[in-house]
Amino acid sequence: MAETEQSVPIGMVAARLHRAAQIDCLARLNEAGYTDLRMRHLALLEGMPREGGRVTTLATQTGMTKQAMGELIDEIEASGYIERQSDPADRRARLIVFTPKGQRAYEQAFVILGEMEHDYATTVGAARYSEARLTLDDLVTALEENNR
């Protein structure tokens, strides 16, 4: 749904904020030397647990088809951030885990995300930022409960 001047749906504001934060995070990762990461890689990487995850779980999280997710994994694997492993708990399942390079990028991203939080609070004012976060948390929690 395209935006109108009078009332932009909250979902679209959220999508823009998500995207703007991704662009910001990627620019900071590029500056830190991770120049081969792309915006589309973040769809997978931002949802990756530190210990890795199953392909099917990661595909479900992103809403991508299994094929599209497979192509994305190929690309990030080629850049050396992740690798496929067989799941010791289920031989038919495939795990995606971070390589050492991926782990370093993950730790760097963690530091960067902390800096972003600080900068965003400064941008709109710490009290307003904190209030808005509380309100969003309440809304997201209620919606996710309803959507179950």
Place this chain on the structure above:
Amino acid sequence: MAETEQSVPIGMVAARLHRAAQIDCLARLNEAGYTDLRMRHLALLEGMPREGGRVTTLATQTGMTKQAMGELIDEIEASGYIERQSDPADRRARLIVFTPKGQRAYEQAFVILGEMEHDYATTVGAARYSEARLTLDDLVTALEENNR
């Protein structure tokens, strides 16, 4: 980046809110009779201007590859919501426009998004909701300006 208890990055909160609003919107569209719409279709449809848009523009907006976007367009076209046209302004470019069925769904979605705004304001309180929206608008505007 997976979430931690102590401090969830704002980008992840935004992503969850975007997704929860999509699920909510889709459930309401399904209830209204549009039962063949899927979550992944919204990646394209929510960014579609009423008058349609160029494939390349829509692909850039979503961050998808041209191939992945082509497959998504095929799928939504098969459900009868959109169709490809040649762009009168540029013969090499392809436009995606709504079919009459797509236009009806678009109008319905517009009504639904208004109902969602009302419901969300009720969920967290009208004043808090309005405050949070203002703060988010300020933050998104500043970030998009910085990211240019």
